[in-house]
Amino acid sequence: MRVSDFDYELPEEKIAKYPPFERGSTRLLMLDRSSGALVHALYAGFDTFLQPGDLLVLNNTKVVRARLFACKSTGAKIELMLLEKHQGEQNLVLYRGRLKKGDKLETHGSELLVTDIVDHGIARIEMSEGGEISEFFEDFGGVPIPPYLKRDAEEVDRERYQTLFAQLPGSVAAPTASLNMTQELFEKLRLKGVEIVTLTLHVGLGTFLPIRVESFQEHVMHREFYSIPPESAEKIRRVKASGGRIVAVGTTVTRALEHAGARIEAFSGRETLTGEADIFIYPGYQFRIIDALLTNFHAPRSTVLMLASAFAGTDNLRNAYREALEKEYLFLSYGDSMLIC
DSSP: OOGGGGOOOOOGGGBOOSOOSSTTOSEEEEEOTTTOOEEEEEGGGGGGGOOTTOEEEEEOEEEOOOEEEEEETTOOEEEEEEOOOBTTBOSEEEEESOOOTTOEEEETTEEEEEEEEEETTEEEEEETTOOOHHHHHHHHOBOOOOGGGOSOOOHHHHHHSSOTTOOEEEESSOOGGGTTOOHHHHHHHHHHTOEEEEEEEOOOGGGGSBOOSSSGGGOOOOOEEEEEOHHHHHHHHHHHHTTOOEEEESHHHHHHHHHTHHHHHTOOSSOOEEEEEOOOOOTTOOOSSOSEEEEEOOOTTBHHHHHHHHHHOHHHHHHHHHHHHHTTOOBSTTSOEEEEO
16 A cells, blocks of 8 residues: 555645634534445534444644744745644744744844754744743734645634634644534533543644655654543543443544553553654554544545544545545535544
8 A cells, every 4th residue: 555545636626715604514424434334414413423422532722823924134034833832842933934043033023033943944942032932923923724725814714723622722733623513512412421521632734744755654754742631531441441432523632542542441540641642543553442533524645534544444435535525525624524433
Protein backbone atom coordinates (compact mmCIF):
# COMPACT_ATOMS: atom_id res chain seq x y z
CA MET A 1 0.00 0.00 0.00
CA ARG A 2 1.28 3.42 -1.01
CA VAL A 3 0.34 7.00 -0.10
CA SER A 4 -0.98 7.47 -3.65
CA ASP A 5 -3.67 4.89 -2.85
CA PHE A 6 -5.26 7.64 -0.73
CA ASP A 7 -5.42 10.20 -3.48
CA TYR A 8 -8.74 11.17 -5.05
CA GLU A 9 -10.16 14.07 -7.02
CA LEU A 10 -11.84 16.65 -4.78
CA PRO A 11 -13.53 19.35 -6.89
CA GLU A 12 -13.17 22.86 -5.50
CA GLU A 13 -16.95 23.30 -5.38
CA LYS A 14 -17.27 20.33 -2.97
CA ILE A 15 -15.18 22.10 -0.31
CA ALA A 16 -17.25 24.00 2.26
CA LYS A 17 -15.77 27.50 2.24
CA TYR A 18 -17.93 28.79 5.10
CA PRO A 19 -19.69 27.23 8.08
CA PRO A 20 -23.37 26.36 7.62
CA PHE A 21 -25.79 29.19 8.35
CA GLU A 22 -26.93 27.37 11.47
CA ARG A 23 -24.59 25.28 13.63
CA GLY A 24 -25.59 21.63 13.48
CA SER A 25 -27.53 21.81 10.21
CA THR A 26 -25.01 19.79 8.18
CA ARG A 27 -25.51 16.31 6.77
CA LEU A 28 -24.30 13.00 8.19
CA LEU A 29 -23.39 9.85 6.29
CA MET A 30 -23.48 6.75 8.48
CA LEU A 31 -21.21 3.88 7.42
CA ASP A 32 -21.62 0.40 8.86
CA ARG A 33 -18.05 -0.86 8.70
CA SER A 34 -19.04 -4.53 9.01
CA SER A 35 -21.40 -4.50 6.01
CA GLY A 36 -20.39 -1.37 4.14
CA ALA A 37 -24.01 -0.17 4.21
CA LEU A 38 -24.61 3.58 4.04
CA VAL A 39 -27.40 5.67 5.56
CA HIS A 40 -27.99 9.32 4.69
CA ALA A 41 -28.98 11.42 7.68
CA LEU A 42 -28.50 14.77 9.41
CA TYR A 43 -25.85 15.71 11.96
CA ALA A 44 -28.66 16.84 14.29
CA GLY A 45 -29.90 13.25 14.29
CA PHE A 46 -26.55 11.80 15.36
CA ASP A 47 -28.17 10.58 18.61
CA THR A 48 -30.39 8.10 16.73
CA PHE A 49 -27.33 5.98 15.88
CA LEU A 50 -26.13 5.69 19.49
CA GLN A 51 -27.26 3.43 22.29
CA PRO A 52 -27.80 3.84 26.05
CA GLY A 53 -24.47 3.14 27.75
CA ASP A 54 -22.35 4.47 24.88
CA LEU A 55 -19.59 6.84 25.97
CA LEU A 56 -18.95 9.89 23.82
CA VAL A 57 -15.44 11.39 24.00
CA LEU A 58 -14.90 15.04 23.02
CA ASN A 59 -11.79 17.20 22.60
CA ASN A 60 -12.20 20.39 24.65
CA THR A 61 -9.20 22.23 23.22
CA LYS A 62 -9.66 25.88 22.29
CA VAL A 63 -8.35 27.39 19.06
CA VAL A 64 -6.12 30.40 19.67
CA ARG A 65 -5.84 33.44 17.44
CA ALA A 66 -2.58 32.33 15.97
CA ARG A 67 -1.91 34.35 12.79
CA LEU A 68 -0.07 37.66 12.97
CA PHE A 69 1.87 39.93 10.60
CA ALA A 70 4.96 41.88 11.67
CA CYS A 71 7.69 43.96 10.04
CA LYS A 72 11.48 43.82 10.32
CA SER A 73 13.51 47.01 10.68
CA THR A 74 14.16 46.77 6.93
CA GLY A 75 10.42 46.99 6.28
CA ALA A 76 10.18 43.36 5.17
CA LYS A 77 6.83 41.80 6.06
CA ILE A 78 6.90 38.57 8.10
CA GLU A 79 3.92 36.26 8.64
CA LEU A 80 3.90 34.49 12.00
CA MET A 81 1.79 31.50 13.01
CA LEU A 82 1.84 30.64 16.70
CA LEU A 83 2.31 26.90 17.00
CA GLU A 84 0.13 24.61 19.09
CA LYS A 85 0.81 24.28 22.78
CA HIS A 86 3.18 21.55 23.94
CA GLN A 87 4.40 20.56 27.37
CA GLY A 88 7.61 22.46 28.12
CA GLU A 89 7.65 24.33 24.81
CA GLN A 90 6.58 27.96 24.66
CA ASN A 91 6.45 30.82 22.15
CA LEU A 92 7.24 28.84 19.01
CA VAL A 93 6.09 30.31 15.72
CA LEU A 94 6.05 29.13 12.15
CA TYR A 95 7.29 32.03 10.05
CA ARG A 96 7.18 32.97 6.39
CA GLY A 97 10.02 35.20 5.29
CA ARG A 98 13.66 35.51 6.38
CA LEU A 99 14.53 35.58 10.07
CA LYS A 100 17.64 35.07 12.16
CA LYS A 101 18.36 35.01 15.88
CA GLY A 102 18.33 38.53 17.31
CA ASP A 103 15.93 40.02 14.76
CA LYS A 104 13.41 42.50 16.11
CA LEU A 105 9.88 42.65 14.73
CA GLU A 106 7.39 45.50 15.02
CA THR A 107 3.67 44.79 15.21
CA HIS A 108 0.69 46.53 16.76
CA GLY A 109 2.88 49.01 18.59
CA SER A 110 5.02 46.36 20.26
CA GLU A 111 8.39 44.75 19.60
CA LEU A 112 8.97 41.01 19.32
CA LEU A 113 12.47 39.54 19.67
CA VAL A 114 13.59 36.41 17.84
CA THR A 115 15.49 34.51 20.54
CA ASP A 116 16.26 31.37 18.54
CA ILE A 117 15.79 29.65 15.19
CA VAL A 118 14.66 26.20 16.29
CA ASP A 119 14.25 24.55 12.90
CA HIS A 120 13.71 25.48 9.27
CA GLY A 121 10.83 27.95 9.33
CA ILE A 122 10.33 27.72 13.11
CA ALA A 123 11.52 30.37 15.57
CA ARG A 124 11.18 31.13 19.27
CA ILE A 125 10.07 34.67 20.08
CA GLU A 126 9.36 36.80 23.13
CA MET A 127 8.04 40.26 23.93
CA SER A 128 10.91 42.75 24.17
CA GLU A 129 9.06 44.68 26.90
CA GLY A 130 7.97 41.55 28.72
CA GLY A 131 4.53 39.98 28.73
CA GLU A 132 2.91 36.80 27.45
CA ILE A 133 3.17 35.99 23.76
CA SER A 134 -0.05 33.95 23.94
CA GLU A 135 -1.98 36.93 25.33
CA PHE A 136 -0.52 39.23 22.67
CA PHE A 137 -1.63 36.89 19.88
CA GLU A 138 -5.07 36.55 21.47
CA ASP A 139 -5.42 40.35 21.47
CA PHE A 140 -4.12 41.02 17.96
CA GLY A 141 -3.93 37.72 16.07
CA GLY A 142 -6.31 36.33 13.48
CA VAL A 143 -8.27 33.06 13.41
CA PRO A 144 -6.04 30.41 11.76
CA ILE A 145 -8.58 28.99 9.31
CA PRO A 146 -7.23 26.28 6.97
CA PRO A 147 -5.33 27.49 3.88
CA TYR A 148 -7.48 25.37 1.54
CA LEU A 149 -10.41 27.74 2.23
CA LYS A 150 -8.45 30.24 0.08
CA ARG A 151 -9.77 33.29 1.89
CA ASP A 152 -8.89 35.48 4.85
CA ALA A 153 -10.55 34.86 8.20
CA GLU A 154 -13.79 36.77 8.66
CA GLU A 155 -15.92 37.70 11.65
CA VAL A 156 -17.99 34.53 11.30
CA ASP A 157 -14.88 32.41 11.85
CA ARG A 158 -14.25 33.89 15.31
CA GLU A 159 -17.30 32.03 16.60
CA ARG A 160 -17.75 29.14 14.22
CA TYR A 161 -14.15 27.87 13.97
CA GLN A 162 -14.54 26.93 17.63
CA THR A 163 -16.60 24.28 19.39
CA LEU A 164 -19.31 25.28 21.87
CA PHE A 165 -17.43 23.50 24.66
CA ALA A 166 -13.89 24.76 23.88
CA GLN A 167 -12.11 25.28 27.18
CA LEU A 168 -8.31 24.95 27.19
CA PRO A 169 -6.41 27.23 24.76
CA GLY A 170 -3.63 25.72 22.68
CA SER A 171 -4.80 24.59 19.22
CA VAL A 172 -4.08 26.25 15.90
CA ALA A 173 -6.69 24.12 14.12
CA ALA A 174 -10.15 23.14 15.29
CA PRO A 175 -11.28 19.62 16.21
CA THR A 176 -13.67 19.93 13.31
CA ALA A 177 -15.82 16.82 13.86
CA SER A 178 -17.46 18.56 16.82
CA LEU A 179 -17.93 22.03 15.30
CA ASN A 180 -21.60 21.17 14.72
CA MET A 181 -22.32 19.92 18.22
CA THR A 182 -25.16 21.94 19.76
CA GLN A 183 -26.78 22.18 23.18
CA GLU A 184 -29.91 20.59 21.70
CA LEU A 185 -27.91 17.58 20.53
CA PHE A 186 -26.20 17.25 23.91
CA GLU A 187 -29.62 17.21 25.57
CA LYS A 188 -30.88 14.48 23.22
CA LEU A 189 -27.78 12.41 23.96
CA ARG A 190 -28.30 12.85 27.70
CA LEU A 191 -31.94 11.76 27.47
CA LYS A 192 -30.86 8.70 25.48
CA GLY A 193 -28.46 7.63 28.23
CA VAL A 194 -25.24 8.45 26.40
CA GLU A 195 -22.53 9.72 28.74
CA ILE A 196 -19.96 12.31 27.71
CA VAL A 197 -16.36 12.82 28.83
CA THR A 198 -13.63 15.13 27.57
CA LEU A 199 -9.91 15.11 26.93
CA THR A 200 -7.59 17.74 25.50
CA LEU A 201 -5.42 17.39 22.42
CA HIS A 202 -3.93 20.60 21.06
CA VAL A 203 -4.31 20.31 17.31
CA GLY A 204 -1.39 21.36 15.12
CA LEU A 205 -1.09 22.47 11.53
CA GLY A 206 0.65 19.24 10.58
CA THR A 207 -2.49 17.21 11.20
CA PHE A 208 -4.18 18.33 8.01
CA LEU A 209 -1.21 18.64 5.65
CA PRO A 210 -0.96 16.17 2.76
CA ILE A 211 1.89 13.68 2.84
CA ARG A 212 4.59 14.63 0.32
CA VAL A 213 6.36 11.26 0.22
CA GLU A 214 5.17 8.01 -1.35
CA SER A 215 6.27 5.52 1.29
CA PHE A 216 4.59 5.33 4.68
CA GLN A 217 7.93 4.58 6.29
CA GLU A 218 9.36 7.91 5.13
CA HIS A 219 6.67 10.06 6.74
CA VAL A 220 7.45 11.67 10.09
CA MET A 221 4.21 12.16 12.00
CA HIS A 222 3.49 15.52 13.59
CA ARG A 223 3.29 15.24 17.39
CA GLU A 224 0.52 16.83 19.45
CA PHE A 225 0.25 17.24 23.21
CA TYR A 226 -2.73 15.60 24.91
CA SER A 227 -4.08 15.32 28.41
CA ILE A 228 -6.74 12.86 29.61
CA PRO A 229 -8.21 13.70 33.05
CA PRO A 230 -8.35 10.80 35.53
CA GLU A 231 -12.15 10.81 35.63
CA SER A 232 -12.26 10.48 31.85
CA ALA A 233 -9.62 7.73 31.78
CA GLU A 234 -11.46 5.77 34.47
CA LYS A 235 -14.84 6.09 32.75
CA ILE A 236 -13.35 4.98 29.42
CA ARG A 237 -11.68 2.00 31.09
CA ARG A 238 -14.90 0.93 32.82
CA VAL A 239 -17.07 1.23 29.73
CA LYS A 240 -14.53 -0.60 27.62
CA ALA A 241 -14.12 -3.38 30.18
CA SER A 242 -17.88 -3.84 30.43
CA GLY A 243 -18.31 -4.22 26.68
CA GLY A 244 -19.73 -0.75 26.04
CA ARG A 245 -18.88 1.39 23.04
CA ILE A 246 -16.38 4.24 23.04
CA VAL A 247 -17.48 6.81 20.46
CA ALA A 248 -14.64 9.14 19.45
CA VAL A 249 -15.68 12.54 18.13
CA GLY A 250 -12.91 13.23 15.68
CA THR A 251 -9.50 11.96 14.66
CA THR A 252 -7.90 14.12 17.37
CA VAL A 253 -9.72 12.19 20.09
CA THR A 254 -8.85 8.95 18.33
CA ARG A 255 -5.12 9.73 18.27
CA ALA A 256 -5.09 10.60 21.96
CA LEU A 257 -7.03 7.49 23.01
CA GLU A 258 -5.06 5.09 20.85
CA HIS A 259 -1.70 6.60 21.87
CA ALA A 260 -2.68 6.20 25.53
CA GLY A 261 -4.46 2.87 24.95
CA ALA A 262 -2.32 0.61 27.12
CA ARG A 263 -2.32 3.11 29.99
CA ILE A 264 -6.11 3.48 29.78
CA GLU A 265 -6.64 -0.28 29.90
CA ALA A 266 -4.39 -0.57 32.96
CA PHE A 267 -5.62 2.64 34.62
CA SER A 268 -6.15 2.36 38.36
CA GLY A 269 -5.07 5.68 39.77
CA ARG A 270 -5.86 9.36 39.95
CA GLU A 271 -3.15 10.73 37.68
CA THR A 272 -3.79 12.66 34.49
CA LEU A 273 -2.59 10.79 31.42
CA THR A 274 -0.42 13.06 29.27
CA GLY A 275 1.74 12.52 26.24
CA GLU A 276 2.83 13.68 22.81
CA ALA A 277 0.77 11.81 20.25
CA ASP A 278 2.90 10.99 17.24
CA ILE A 279 0.98 7.86 16.35
CA PHE A 280 0.54 7.24 12.61
CA ILE A 281 -2.63 5.22 12.05
CA TYR A 282 -3.20 3.71 8.62
CA PRO A 283 -4.80 0.49 7.27
CA GLY A 284 -3.56 -2.54 9.14
CA TYR A 285 -3.63 -0.79 12.51
CA GLN A 286 -5.54 -2.66 15.24
CA PHE A 287 -7.71 -0.27 17.27
CA ARG A 288 -7.77 -1.02 20.98
CA ILE A 289 -9.98 1.74 22.43
CA ILE A 290 -12.48 3.29 20.01
CA ASP A 291 -15.57 1.48 18.71
CA ALA A 292 -17.19 4.24 16.64
CA LEU A 293 -15.88 7.39 15.00
CA LEU A 294 -17.61 10.63 14.09
CA THR A 295 -15.41 12.48 11.62
CA ASN A 296 -15.37 14.87 8.65
CA PHE A 297 -14.64 14.12 5.01
CA HIS A 298 -10.88 14.53 4.71
CA ALA A 299 -8.45 15.86 2.15
CA PRO A 300 -6.63 13.57 -0.29
CA ARG A 301 -3.33 12.04 0.88
CA SER A 302 -3.84 13.27 4.46
CA THR A 303 -3.00 11.29 7.58
CA VAL A 304 -6.54 11.79 8.88
CA LEU A 305 -7.94 10.20 5.71
CA MET A 306 -5.67 7.21 6.33
CA LEU A 307 -6.86 6.97 9.94
CA ALA A 308 -10.49 6.95 8.81
CA SER A 309 -9.65 4.32 6.20
CA ALA A 310 -7.95 2.15 8.83
CA PHE A 311 -11.10 2.23 10.96
CA ALA A 312 -13.72 1.93 8.23
CA GLY A 313 -11.88 -0.40 5.87
CA THR A 314 -10.29 0.96 2.72
CA ASP A 315 -12.95 -0.27 0.27
CA ASN A 316 -15.77 0.86 2.56
CA LEU A 317 -14.37 4.35 2.88
CA ARG A 318 -13.64 4.65 -0.82
CA ASN A 319 -17.25 3.70 -1.62
CA ALA A 320 -18.56 6.13 1.01
CA TYR A 321 -16.52 9.01 -0.41
CA ARG A 322 -17.69 8.20 -3.92
CA GLU A 323 -21.30 8.24 -2.71
CA ALA A 324 -20.77 11.47 -0.78
CA LEU A 325 -19.35 13.24 -3.84
CA GLU A 326 -22.21 12.01 -6.02
CA LYS A 327 -24.79 13.15 -3.46
CA GLU A 328 -23.28 16.64 -3.17
CA TYR A 329 -21.92 16.37 0.37
CA LEU A 330 -19.54 19.15 1.39
CA PHE A 331 -16.00 18.23 2.44
CA LEU A 332 -13.31 19.34 4.90
CA SER A 333 -13.46 21.45 8.07
CA TYR A 334 -16.74 23.32 7.61
CA GLY A 335 -18.42 20.51 5.71
CA ASP A 336 -20.58 17.47 6.38
CA SER A 337 -19.65 14.50 8.54
CA MET A 338 -19.45 10.71 8.66
CA LEU A 339 -20.28 8.33 11.45
CA ILE A 340 -18.38 5.06 11.15
CA CYS A 341 -19.59 2.29 13.45
